[in-house]
Amino acid sequence: MRYAMAVDTKKCVGCSDCVVACQTENDVSIGYCRDWVVEINHGTYPQLETEIRSERCNHCDNSPCVRCCPTGASHYSDGGTVLVTKNKCIGCSACIESCPYDARYTHPDGYVDKCTFCLHRVKKGMQPACVAVCPTKCMYFGDLDDPNSSVTKVLKIRNYKVLAPEAGTKPNIYFLI
Amino acid sequence: MKEELIVSGRMNAKIDPVLHAWGWEISVYLFLGGLAAGLLFFAGVYYLLGKAKKYPTAVRKAPVLVPIILALGLFALFLDLHHKPYFWRLYTTVKLQSPMSWGAWTLMVVTPISMIWAAINIREWLPNWDWKFQWAKDIEKFFVGYKKHMAWLMVIFGVILGIYTGILLSAFNARPLWNTSILGPLFLTSGLSAGSALIMLISKSKKERKVFAQIDLILIGIELFFIVHMFMGFMASTQVQQEAAQLFLGGHLTAQFWIFVVVLGLLVPAALEIMELRKIHIPVLVPVALILFGSFMLRWLITYGGQLSRYLY
Numbered sequence: 001m002r003y004a005m006a007v008d009t010k011k012c013v014g015c016s017d018c019v020v021a022c023q024t025e026n027d028v029s030i031g032y033c034r035d036w037v038v039e040i041n042h043g044t045y046p047q048l049e050t051e052i053r054s055e056r057c058n059h060c061d062n063s064p065c066v067r068c069c070p071t072g073a074s075h076y077s078d079g080g081t082v083l084v085t086k087n088k089c090i091g092c093s094a095c096i097e098s099c100p101y102d103a104r105y106t107h108p109d110g111y112v113d114k115c116t117f118c119l120h121r122v123k124k125g126m127q128p129a130c131v132a133v134c135p136t137k138c139m140y141f142g143d144l145d146d147p148n149s150s151v152t153k154v155l156k157i158r159n160y161k162v163l164a165p166e167a168g169t170k171p172n173i174y175f176l177i
Numbered sequence: 178m179k180e181e182l183i184v185s186g187r188m189n190a191k192i193d194p195v196l197h198a199w200g201w202e203i204s205v206y207l208f209l210g211g212l213a214a215g216l217l218f219f220a221g222v223y224y225l226l227g228k229a230k231k232y233p234t235a236v237r238k239a240p241v242l243v244p245i246i247l248a249l250g251l252f253a254l255f256l257d258l259h260h261k262p263y264f265w266r267l268y269t270t271v272k273l274q275s276p277m278s279w280g281a282w283t284l285m286v287v288t289p290i291s292m293i294w295a296a297i298n299i300r301e302w303l304p305n306w307d308w309k310f311q312w313a314k315d316i317e318k319f320f321v322g323y324k325k326h327m328a329w330l331m332v333i334f335g336v337i338l339g340i341y342t343g344i345l346l347s348a349f350n351a352r353p354l355w356n357t358s359i360l361g362p363l364f365l366t367s368g369l370s371a372g373s374a375l376i377m378l379i380s381k382s383k384k385e386r387k388v389f390a391q392i393d394l395i396l397i398g399i400e401l402f403f404i405v406h407m408f409m410g411f412m413a414s415t416q417v418q419q420e421a422a423q424l425f426l427g428g429h430l431t432a433q434f435w436i437f438v439v440v441l442g443l444l445v446p447a448a449l450e451i452m453e454l455r456k457i458h459i460p461v462l463v464p465v466a467l468i469l470f471g472s473f474m475l476r477w478l479i480t481y482g483g484q485l486s487r488y489l490y
């Protein structure tokens with residue numbers, strides 16, 4: 001099992017519903033977010049091009065955050081998701097420093113927090129909250145080992161990119177372009 | 178033109194607008210760790226060379242301070258931990274890929290050795306010290322018999338500790354400014370230089386002071402070489418590292434780096450030491466304070482600047 005997500009940058013309108021859905025579903029502390037929306041504008045008027053991306057932890061296959069965690073609090077879980085065990089985390093911030101995507105933060109209670117791919121929902125057969133709520137249906141989540149999962153299918157027919165592949169983290173969030 | 182905005186308004190504390198997860202605590206920890214490493218290294222080396230009589234400060238007097246320096250350093254690290262009640266988890270895991278982990282274990286070895294060495298040399302500072310209990314005297318006598326073994330451990334673990342203060346940062350490839358293996362040797366050299374400076378300050382013997390001024394001059398030379406080497410490496414590397422180096426080569430940390438680290442922390446004390454060796458008398462506190470200050474600023478600017486450098490996508 002290899003969980004992955006694809007985000008269609010052509011369909012995303014930047015409404016940030018995914019951000020609010022995550023905050024609600026995961027009871028994210030006020031003032032923090034586990035996913036966020038980036039808008040990139042290229043060019044000069046009138047030749048402008050916009051890309052909108054909903055970003056979150058990439059649940060990397062070669063995660064520097066898991067590697068540098070001194071206690072094993074950051075670890076791989078089902079389907080390659082990267083999770084943090086609260087009561088093993090000492091809050092040293094090494095993992096925060098090691099993530100090229102700035103996907104982690106220190107929870108006000110002291111441990112490190114981040115996207116979990118909504119594993120608690122996925123285990124029940126549901127989609128992650130951000131994917132489920134997206135009004136343009138621009139996100140696809142599933143198992144890359146399953147040829148019939150929506151994410152495998154869409155990656156077969158569309159062009160895509162990942163962020164900072166040169167960082168060598170082997171990220172699992174694909175952006176359809 | 179390319180403009181990138183987080184339109185959903187992310188403002189995670191210490192992550193946005195720029196990463197600042199590590200503050201002064203880590204810089205202090207790295208600085209004190211390097212200083213302790215330097216003192217341990219010189220004490221071990223000169224003991225093994227049989228020069229304990231010639232250089233009593235380096236071998237006996239200065240290392241008494243090491244446990245205090247390490248305790249302060251560990252306290253700074255402890256302040257930096259956000260989930261403090263769980264800090265003992267560091268010692269339920271050994272994870273070789275994690276520099277934080279092997280650093281914690283290195284300190285676990287270094288601290289007790291430095292305490293024993295300090296205990297058997299405590300009379301250097303408190304001549305009338307008496308252990309009071311017979312068992313304490315017995316323990317002291319026991320360890321005095323193992324001085325040579327301890328000296329070896331002090332040399333080896335001194336080097337490991339000194340290098341570790343650099344590796345801790347260079348292991349993060351997400352921060353291009355840190356991601357250079359030269360940081361290990363650079364911080365080791367800077368720690369040794371800080372150690373020799375402190376020995377100069379404490380020493381009462383002219384001869385010992387002179388030798389450590391000479392050692393320090395060599396170390397300063399090596400440090401300058403490593404700094405040039407670091408920038409050469411960056412400039413010949415990828416775009417992210419070229420931009421990271423720009424922070425110190427025209428970017429907004431340029432003045433701090435060249436004035437505090439290179440001029441005040443290396444060149445001026447080197448000049449003062451040369452003058453002293455040429456018999457133009459300078460109060461020893463001046464070069465020593467500058468070296469310690471420069472050594473701390475090096476850690477601080479690299480820790481701080483590293484968090485401003487990042488991958489671009």
Ligand code: SF4
Pocket residue numbers: 056057058059060063064065066082098099100101102103104114169
């Ligand atoms: S995106 Fe960052 S936090 Fe997530 S797995 Fe990769 S390195 Fe770790």
Ligand code: SF4
Pocket residue numbers: 068069070071072073074084088089090091092093094095096111112
């Ligand atoms: S902050 Fe917690 S999860 Fe992150 S590296 Fe330290 S112990 Fe591991």
